[in-house]
Amino acid sequence: xxxxxxxxxxxxxxxxxxxxxxxxxxxxxxxxxxxxxxxxxxxxxxxxxxxxxxxxxxxxxxxxxxxxxxxxxxxxxxxxxxxxxxxxxxxxxxxxxxxxxxxxxxxxxxxxxxxxxxxxxxxxxxxxxxxxxxxxxxxxxxxxxxxxxxxxxxxxxxxxxxxxxxxxxxxxxxxxxxxxxxxxxxxxxxxxxxxxxxxxxxxxxxxxxxxxxxxxxxxxxxxxxxxxxxxxxxxxxxxxxxxxxxxxxxxxxxxxxxxxxx
Numbered sequence: 001x002x003x004x005x006x007x008x009x010x011x012x013x014x015x016x017x018x019x020x021x022x023x024x025x026x027x028x029x030x031x032x033x034x035x036x037x038x039x040x041x042x043x044x045x046x047x048x049x050x051x052x053x054x055x056x057x058x059x060x061x062x063x064x065x066x067x068x069x070x071x072x073x074x075x076x077x078x079x080x081x082x083x084x085x086x087x088x089x090x091x092x093x094x095x096x097x098x099x100x101x102x103x104x105x106x107x108x109x110x111x112x113x114x115x116x117x118x119x120x121x122x123x124x125x126x127x128x129x130x131x132x133x134x135x136x137x138x139x140x141x142x143x144x145x146x147x148x149x150x151x152x153x154x155x156x157x158x159x160x161x162x163x164x165x166x167x168x169x170x171x172x173x174x175x176x177x178x179x180x181x182x183x184x185x186x187x188x189x190x191x192x193x194x195x196x197x198x199x200x201x202x203x204x205x206x207x208x209x210x211x212x213x214x215x216x217x218x219x220x221x222x223x224x225x226x227x228x229x230x231x232x233x234x235x236x237x238x239x240x241x242x243x244x245x246x247x248x249x250x251x252x253x254x255x256x257x258x259x260x261x262x
Contacts, residue, residue: 007036009043014051014202015195016044023059026109028067034087041094051206051261052198053098055121056105056191062130065112068139088113088145092120096217099210101201105194106130106181109169116145119154119180122213125194127187131169132180138167153220154179205247206261207238 008019018040020027029037044053057063095102095117104110104121111133118124118132134151136143143151143164151160155178163170172184185193201209211234219227238244247257 005036006030006033007040009040011047011050012195013199014049015054015198016047016050016052017054017056017195018044020055020057020063023057023061025067026061026064026111027057027059027114028064028069029114030067030070031087033067034091037091038094041091044100045094045098048261050100051202051209052101052103054103054105054194054198055095055117056194057107059108061108061114062104062106062110062118063114064109065114065135088116091117092145095120095122099206099213101198101209101213103194103198103201104181105190106132107187107190109133111135113145113147116143116147116150119147119150120145122216123197124181125183125185125190125197126172126175126181127190128172128184129187130172132175133167133169134164135167137165203259205238205243205257205259207241207243207259211238 006020006022008017008021010017010019018037020029020033020037022028022030022033027033041053044050101123102121104118104124106118106124106126108127108130109132110118110130112135115132115134134143134147142148148160148164151163154160155163159178162168170178170180172181175181176184183193183197215227215230215234218230222230242262243257243259247259250257
């Protein structure tokens, strides 16, 4: 395991876990934590053995979002505070543009831009005591990290705007009903359940998952015809891959295929 002061990184098999480790501050994202998170993301991306990445937090929060104490201190010194593009876009892009599968294990409050980061993951598991929270109207700000778009995709315009306007905590059961998360589990088994799911996914065909992720991401903004053509392109690549040939042979001989990602 490697770690900075506020972010821990570990691997087991084909799964990497990135843990935001600032529980005394509800895992709020100050400059050091943002830098640590990016370093851990780069480490996972550079490791060819890693196929799935779990993102979670320590203590009572997944992450509460931007560190408001840092915001206040920065504004006092400089009269401005804008890190949405400079600091948060690279974090979110590292998730959405990666060919690896990202799973958010939401162990507590996912608030502010922390919710944006969680919703940007490909999949999500949520502890039954956790909540999602868009607090911006409480502090005269607007959502960042693309949260308005993300909530719209999951919840529809009226429920998404209500969540933003009222700044209410959305419980785990409602998050599941809204499609914000895939699963809700007991808090005390969240890490185990997520790790087991990640390990299971990591045993599946890496090319299928990577290209499937690219197609699904594109499907949000492209037409049916465009997606059908994209599927055809990637299908041709997969069909001519070593993994597919070996898997078909294994199917015929009733054996379990082993995927190498090529």
